[in-house]
Amino acid sequence: MNGHTQRILVVDDEKELAKMICDYLSAMGFTSESASDGPRALRLIGEKEWDLLVLDVMMPGLDGFDVARKVRADRGLPIIFLTARAEESDRILGFEIGGDDYVTKPFSMKELAARIRAVLRRSASGEKEPEADTEIIRGALRLNPVSMKVRLGNDPVALTPGQFAILKQLVSYPDRVFTRNELLQEVSGDYTGVYERTIDVHIKNIRKAIEDDPSHPRYIETIHGIGYRFTVPPGEDDA
Template sequence: MKVLVVDDDEKIVKVLVTYLIKEGYITETAMDGKSAVETARQWRPDIILLDVMLPELDGLGVCKEIRRDSDVPIIMLTARDTETDRVIGLEIGADDYVTKPFSPRELIARIRAILRRTKPEGRRDKEENVLRVGEIALHLHNHTLRVQGNQIELTPTEYKLLELFLTHPNQVLSRLQLIENVQGYAFEGYERTVDSHIKNLRKKIGDSYGEPRYIKTVYGVGYKLAGDQYA
C-alpha cells in the first residue's frame, strides 16, 4: 500500500516515513499544499496523511482539491484540537483527524483500520473475480493460477498462501501468521514448514530465490508480497 505523507516539518516527515517503511508501506512525501495535490494526482496513493498548516495551500484546501476527483482516504494531522476544526475537516472529506503530538503506533493503527474499511486488499478484477499482481493472475472462482497466461497447478496450501499474499500486499506476514491463516491453527514447531511451501510457490510463479520479484523474505520475521508490484 502507498502512503503520501504531507507535512512541512521535516522531523515529523522523517519519523512517519521511518515507521511506515518499517510496517511495509511504500511512501512519498510533499512539503507544501500545491505539491501535495500534484503528487496525489500523479502518484495515486492508497491513503494520505495531511497536515493542516501548510505553505502555498493549507491542508483543508488540499483536501478540497483532492476530493474533486478522488475518494482516497485522508487522515488530517494538526496541532489544533477544537471541535470546529475537526468538524470542518470531516465535512470537507477527511476520513480521520489526529492531533499533534501523536503516537506513530496509534497512527499506523488508524491507517490500517481505514484501509480495511475503504480499500480492497490487493488488486481485484470484480467482474472476473481475479487477484492480480504483475504477470500473476489468481482466479478465485475456479482456484486456478495463470502466470504470463499459462495455467499453473497449485497444491491447496500453495493456493491459500498465494491468496493470502495477494490480499495483503506489502504486509509482512510471520510464519506463524501464515500457518494460522492457511491451516487454521499455529504451532511453533511447524512454522518452518512454511519455508518449503514458499520455496515451491516461488518456483511455480517464476520467482528467483536470490532476487525474488514477488514474494520477498523479511529476515527474522517472515515474508511479504513485494509492494513495488503495485506502484
C-alpha cells in the same frame, strides 16, 4: 489491495516529522513519500497512484483543507488529517470536507499506524471484484458491501469510506435505532478521541448524497437524544 504494497503520501511542512512518519511506515511495510507543502502534494497526487493521504492541516499557503478539497473534487483518495489544533470546529470541518480520520499532534507513531490500517481496511474492499448476491437493496437505494458502490436508482452515489461504513451499518438493520457511539465505532474503531458530533457531520454529508431534500430526510431519520435509524420511504419497495 491486490497484493501490491500500499502507498502512502505524507504531507507536512515539518520535514523532520514527515521523515519520521515515512521511516516508521516503511518499517511497517508501507511504501511512503513526503511533501512539505500543498502544491507539491497535488503534483505528486497527480503523478502517482496512492492508497492513502496523511495530510497536515496547518501549512502555509495552500493548507491541508484546501488540498483535501482539490483531492476530493477529483478522486476518492482516503485522507487522515494531522493537526496541532484540537478544537472541535476543526475536526468537524475536516470531516465535512471528506476526511476519514483526524489525528491531533502530538501522537504516537503506533497510534497513527493503527489508524492508517483502519482506514485502509475500510477502503480495501473497493479493490475487490464484486461478488454475486452481495447487494443490499432498500427501496431505490442499492449498496454493495464488496465493491463499496452505492446507487440511488440509476445514479451512482459518491461516499468516503467512513460514510460508506456508516450507511452500510444503517441499511443492514432497517428501522433499528443506532446511537452515535455505535456508529462511531464503524468509523473510528476503539479510539475515543473522536467526538460523537463527528457522526452528525457524516450523516449530514450522507444525506446530501442520497436525499432529495437533506433538510427533510426520507431515508435517515434523526432520533433526538439517541441517534439515527434508516427507514425505507413509503411507496418504495424494499427487497
